[in-house]
Amino acid sequence: MIERIGFIGTGTITEAIVTGLAAQPRGLREIWVSPRNHETAAGLSHEHPLVHVGRDNQDVADRCTVLCLAIRPQIARQVLSELRLGPTHRVLSFVATWNRERLAALMPDVAHIVRLAPLPMVAQAMGPTIVFPADPVAIELFAPLGTAIAVDDEDAFDSLFASTALMGSFFAMLERHAIWLQDKGIAYADARTYLASLFSGLARTAQTRLETFADLSKEFSTPGGLNEQMTADLERAGALDAQHLALDRVFERIKNR
Structure with missing residues (x-):
């Protein structure tokens, strides 16, 4: 002890x-x-x-x-x-x-x-x-x-460590969502409360379920529904691939120091 x-x-x-x-x-x-x-x-x-x-x-x-x-x-x-x-x-x-x-x-x-x-x-x-x-x-x-x-091994450590760089962009994304809601007439405080609760619930689901993230994405996306549309739009815009490129740059910075 x-x-x-x-x-x-x-x-x-x-x-x-x-x-x-x-x-x-x-x-x-x-x-x-x-x-x-x-x-x-x-x-x-x-x-x-x-x-x-x-x-x-x-x-x-x-x-x-x-x-x-x-x-x-x-x-x-x-x-x-x-x-x-x-x-x-x-x-x-x-x-x-x-x-x-x-x-x-x-x-x-x-x-x-x-x-x-x-x-x-x-x-x-x-x-x-x-x-x-x-x-x-x-x-x-x-x-x-x-x-x-x-x-x-240390490469595994550095790879996981690179993922910690997602924290700032996560909150930046929530801020953009909150501002979008604010522009629609929702008070910022209410938008913040709603989004924090929404993403907290999703994180809790990921912690308590054993399916892959891909399977959960499919489950939470009704065919022809709004979630499916949102994911498809982001994929077409390259938003999801851009995160991989950003992670690659973070990983290289960690390894080259």
Whole structure:
């Protein structure tokens, strides 16, 4: 059972994970966060009694053998070059485009390096987290925060990670739909409530049913009906294929960093 965990980097993802962990600590007695983002760190410490703010990154690393790297790729080299880590550390890295080989080069004494891709929804215990390689500590921490999906190779991790880039476009699509409804005389608040509920229900259907997405699309599209028409129009416009092209570009960016 994990009793103490530390976070290097105190941004949005750290805030979400700490919020989720603190809500159901399951044996966790202490969560240590770095002070770089003072406002977020202080807020977490004030809200959750088990959260403590370290003096600096090294202080957090000295206190915790399970250490989460929640830093931007642009500053990863500088931050890691200043840290003294040893074989007792287990590093869970959220550094988006850094593979294990690149991480290991800057942490040569660390025996366990695991890549993860937690999402903001873990704050509500609703988020999927990709894990590579399969690691019992990472799975113990993140499975209760939604779903922990362990993969066998780094290419699989990067492919799934590329899919996380769909989040922004998903909300952008909902915004376009909400504005369309607003133009038809629907109050934006009502449009937002309706669309959020609609897509939440569809996501729940996908989670609880075992059919392929193609089969569900067919089931939810009456022949000659409105859903069939909408899908056909989007396909003719190339809207669905455009998402594949965008994902390919994201994947290439991940692999080439």
